[in-house]
Amino acid sequence: MDAARLRTSWNLVAAHGDQVPLYFYSALFLSHPEIRQMFPTNMAGQRDRLVTALGHIVSQVDQVDRLTGFLRDLGADHRKFAVRPEHYPAVGEALLATLRHFLGDQWTEDLARDWADAYQLVSRVMIEAAQAAEQVNPPWWVAEIVGHERRTFDVAVLTLRPQYLLPFTPGQSIGVSHPAVRAWRYYSPANAPRPDGTIELHVRAAAGGAVSSRLVYGCAAGDQIHLAAPVGDRLTLWPAGGADLLLLASGTGWAPVKALVEQVAAEGSRRRVDLYVGARSRLEFYDTDAVDKLAAAYPWLTVTSVVGIDPRRPGEVTYPVDRALADGDWRSRHVYVCGSDEMVGRTVQTLSRAGYHAGQVHHEGLGRHWYGPAWRTAVESSPQDDSGGAR
Ligand SMILES: Cc1cc2nc3c(=O)[nH]c(=O)nc-3n(C[C@H](O)[C@H](O)[C@H](O)COP(=O)(O)OP(=O)(O)OC[C@H]3O[C@@H](n4cnc5c(N)ncnc54)[C@H](O)[C@@H]3O)c2cc1C
CATH class of the missing domain: 2.40.30.10 (Translation factors)
Structure with missing residues (x-):
């Protein structure tokens, strides 16, 4: 299998943008109408997901060892869509039909064989993982x-x-x-x-x-x-060992951070935890009672609320990281960050400029992503991610 050729051909196809998922789903639903009911009634959000992810993964087949964990999770996870082994060939046929359509003259027999082999390899990992998962968890x-x-x-x-x-x-x-x-x-x-x-x-x-x-x-x-x-394992505490923590949360990014605070409490460890929790305005702090209760219950926890938008300074946004860095130097700590993609992007950039290294900063943005946290860890961090802004 010539993986470089797979990637080049995928990039040519992906350049057709929205036309690609449109063609893919038409091919899939026309040849296998019974599959249509597995997808949402409104396909707008779905359009960029399955086919783009598939093309990207299959064209990275030379790294299948590195992607195996992700593919296994994906296979197990797809049970929630009621996906069964017999659906995989249907999706593979639609993928190949899509490639053939967009590649035109450049679609050769050799390339067709490579894509078919690569898809088979990927789907085998997913099917086996789905079958193994049956023994462990229900599909939903x-x-x-x-x-x-x-x-x-x-x-x-x-x-x-x-x-x-x-x-x-x-x-x-x-x-x-x-x-x-x-x-x-x-x-x-x-x-x-x-x-x-x-x-x-x-x-x-x-x-x-x-x-x-x-x-x-x-x-x-x-x-x-x-x-x-x-x-997902981006926000789990294990990489931090028993280190003291700086927690930065905005909006509903407070949810997983609250879970982390509860975990520290349940573990009874002696960490110090400083929490900065942000909202755009005072009225948007939706969980103040819980925050206050945690702060009152645990002497190792210090909480600071950060209001993002001050009507006296239009156009300026204060993020929890801005306040935290103004308050102190936390470089001996592990930092956990959760909020909108914008908040997380700004925070990671600010921390990096201030000398915090990537290994101590753990972050998750709540924006829209094809396959959530697992996708990001496995694929977006890929050194060979040459998908050209696939997100
Ligand atoms: C790992 C992870 C954890 C998450 N945890 C939470 C959580 O605890 N609480 C929570 O409220 N959300 C969370 N989200 C976001 C959540 O998964 C959905 O993306 C969000 O609720 C929107 O879904 P929807 O079906 O309502 O919108 P869709 O129907 O998918 O989209 C409708 C419209 O909203 C826009 N949109 C979609 N998602 C977002 C978004 N996240 N931010 C801004 N605009 C968006 C779209 O561009 C579109 O215009 C998390 C996301 C990820 C990846």
């Missing part, structure tokens, strides 16, 4: 909403009780879907695992957002939703 969990509180106009705090225990590590995210929407998004539990297995989620309704709007405005206690296995 049904959970009852046992608490639903609208804390601000667009933020709700949900308490969920899964029918079976859903194990997770603080800092991870879980898949969430509403049965009426048929789309999955990631949300981060805002608590350390509890003896009763309940999970707290903090959800901000994105304007026009399919899943978040449903969770904030269209759900109530007693409703059922679906959850999928936890993913």
